[in-house]
Amino acid sequence: MITHIVLFKLKDRSPEAIAQTVQVLKDMEGKIDELKHIEVGVDVVHSERSYDIALFTKFESMEALGAYQIHPLHQKVIEHMTQVREASASVDYES
Template sequence: MITHIVFFKLKDRTPESIESTAQVLRDMEGKIDELLHLEVGKDILFTERSYDIALVTKFASLDALQAYQVHPVHKKVIEHMTSVREASVSVDYES
């Protein structure tokens, strides 16, 4: 199993902007066969070092993660995230 985690810091950090972007991420659920698990969390501490949204996804293999990366639904999400994010960081690991 491969776990893929991404943290996003948004340009617009209002609750409405964070929620609408979190919903864009949630909307991938059930639309990408390789995506076995999807969890979206919104930050609750709002500290200087906090990121606004965490995306946790799981895949059966590296091949499945790579298929997800180029899936049309994910590509549309990438377009959105590129326009709204100030920064992002990620980690991928075997779980």
């Protein structure tokens, strides 16, 4: 399995903006065959170094992760995230 985690810091950190982006991410669930698990979490600490949203996903292989990256629905999510994010960080590892 490959675990893919992305942290997002949003430009607009209001509860409404965060909720909208959480929904955009969650809307991928069940719509991309390669995506075996998705979890979206919202930061509750709100420290200076906190990111607003964590995306936690799992894939069967690196090939599946690659197919997810180019999937049309994921591409639409990337478009949204590009508009709303201030910063992001990711990590991918074998699990």
